[in-house]
Amino acid sequence: MEVVNSVLEKIRSFFQKPLPKFFFPISCILFVYVVIVNSWVTEDAYISFRTVENFLNGYGLRWNTYERVQAYTHPLWLFGLILLSFFKIPVYYSSLILSWICIGATAYLLISRFGKREGGLFRGSWILLVLLTSRAFVDFSSSGLENPLSFLLIVLFLEKAFDLEKKSDFRSILLFFFYLSLSYLNRQDTILLGLPFLLYFYKPLMEKRSWREFACAAVLGLLPVFFWSAFSLVYYGYLFPNTAYAKLNTDLTVSHLWPYGLDYLENSFRWDIFTSFSVTSAILLLPYFLLKKKFLQAATSAGVGLYILYVCSIGGDFMAGRFFALPFVACVFLFADLSFTSIPRVSVLFFVALFLLNQNSYLYITKDYTRLRNDGEIQDEKGAYFRSTNLLRSFKFEEFPTHGWADAGRKSKKVPKDPDKACATINVGFYGYFAGENRKIIDSNALTDPLLSKLKSVSNWRVGHFTRNIPLGYLESVTSGKNQIQDPNLKVYYDRLKLLTESEDLFTKERFVEILRENSGGNRNLIRNFGPRTPWVGIPEDFRCGLGVGY
Structure with missing residues (x-):
């Protein structure tokens, strides 16, 4: 028995010791290496890239230059891309540079917060290793999507929320709501992670501050949301992005949708066990936090749980791990704040077992990596596009990405066939960007199309790809500029929609009346009964963009 107790004491002593200082530079070098060599850009990111190019070329925040449609979910990320691309940096590299800045800042904030409390920056080296162990985090530390900026904003928000308990002056409250509003502008559903904090801070803040001072700080902090919403309503005619x-x-x-959401959750456990284990642990700790009256930690745990519930309720996504990366970063912040002495060394063991010794980890990735994994509706998006879009291969090719859909767009721009004729496809990212600003493209998945996004999806839909059948006469209408839609109710609705999206004068009485009617549901009767849900009938052959058979 004494031998057993001695062994257990040695094990306990081992895990309670801080990590050696030499871990810090090794962790930093390894973190930078993995992030750089795993840098890639997904096809979906090029939907936003086309808006960036059109804006810089003087067409405004548009995807198709003939209409105003918010074909992006992330205004803040988009403006970051525009800022870097303004200095003649290709938008592909702008997205990677912006991703690296955000990822670096996120890692620094996590390390520095832990280091300040534990006696030095080097104490937080385990955080870098934990981040690398997450497949979701590494996958979406780039990709061209808004995830890296969401990581940074959630850490800034959580830092301010945790500090607000100690210092709740006017400036601190203002910053609390300011970071929350920036998270909303980067991706609206991310505010779910912050909502529980509003419930927690309501009472103590009301006790310490006057209603007027609190309301003033909150309103000032939320001004970015108010300004963007007003702009979006006037410019696009809607409060929310067309993608929503x-x-x-x-x-x-x-x-x-719930069964697909649960499949997405199950897929994460099978393909990315460490991320799933971390997120689940944070949620399951909620009763413990409440029992111990650790309300800040409880709010974080509840926010993660609320976000995961939302993801499941919308059917998850087709990109494996994408919507688990953000709650995972929130969990890393939470675990770092708990200050368990065993966390650093336990984290290193996880890193060694799941990353260092795993030959399939992203530590050993090459520029020719490809893994075409599919799990029902869910796909390893990085495996599908990495070989065509990764950073290391980009230096070898004059025309990059090296993908067939991008080549089809380049060909359409160089040798246009019926340039004034609209075409339709279900893969608008690469093709739309490289086909140029003058090509009229209809997205059958409705992400960039204001009419199709208001119609029912087909019966054989796929998560993240809610394809619509194109109404008869719609493609001819876009081509000619004259309303040729055959359904009488839909024809009326399209005329009203064109007033929102295509009228040259934004500030007419007729347009504002139509904005009010559209957003209050006054047009629903025109589209509510437009056809039963049917299988996808495909794109008419004469209007296909030419990306392959059927599209």
């Missing part, structure tokens, strides 16, 4: 209508306005109920 395309994915949430499908006429599908939660009962349709």
